[in-house]
Amino acid sequence: MTVTDPATGQRERTGAIGPGLCVLVGVTHADDDAAAAKLAEKVWRLRVFDDADGQMNLAVADTSGAVLVVSQFTLYGDTRKGRRPSYVGAARPEHAEPLVERFVAELTALGATVATGRFRADMAVELVNDGPVTLLVET
Numbered sequence: 001m002t003v004t005d006p007a008t009g010q011r012e013r014t015g016a017i018g019p020g021l022c023v024l025v026g027v028t029h030a031d032d033d034a035a036a037a038k039l040a041e042k043v044w045r046l047r048v049f050d051d052a053d054g055q056m057n058l059a060v061a062d063t064s065g066a067v068l069v070v071s072q073f074t075l076y077g078d079t080r081k082g083r084r085p086s087y088v089g090a091a092r093p094e095h096a097e098p099l100v101e102r103f104v105a106e107l108t109a110l111g112a113t114v115a116t117g118r119f120r121a122d123m124a125v126e127l128v129n130d131g132p133v134t135l136l137v138e139t
Contacts, residue, residue, distance in 0.1 A: 001068065003121040011124070015115030020065030021048075022127050025103060026075030027096035028089055031139075036099045038139045040106030043067065048133050056133075066113035070125055071100045093120055 002011040023043055049058040049065065060067060073096065077085030090096070097119045107114050117123040 001117050002124045003118045014117050017066035017068045017115050020067055021060055022068045024070050024072040025100050026072050027091040027099050028076055029091050031099055033102055035139045036102040037106045040103050042137055044110045044112060067107055069104050069114060069116045071119050
């Protein structure tokens with residue numbers, strides 16, 4: 001993942017992982033520290049990787065995989081009306097940033113290798129979706 005420095009326009013690499021999970025994290029107004037901790041536990045133990053028999057029985061906790069965490073307020077974009085998404089469901093940055101940081105800290109405490117982007121930055125994320133498995137995980 002790279003971010004663009006707004007002052008210089010230069011791109012800087014901020015985080016990269018090999019095999020593992022790319023987790024896009026959206027925060028809404030009702031989220032709190034307990035929700036961040038619960039989500040970290042859920043992501044850490046979610047069985048989405050194949051075992052020796054090709055069954056999805058392994059979690060990132062069971063593999064040598066890592067977690068790439070990308071803060072993504074646009075997950076709360078509401079497109080039910082009109083043609084322009086409304087982001088009123090997304091938490092303000094001063095509420096969301098500490099919760100994303102808490103999520104990362106909880107994953108790290110559980111034993112995960114975690115890479116991140118930079119909050120409120122223009123990020124370019126490259127992803128090789130080997131599977132593919134894409135899930136919406138809520139607490």
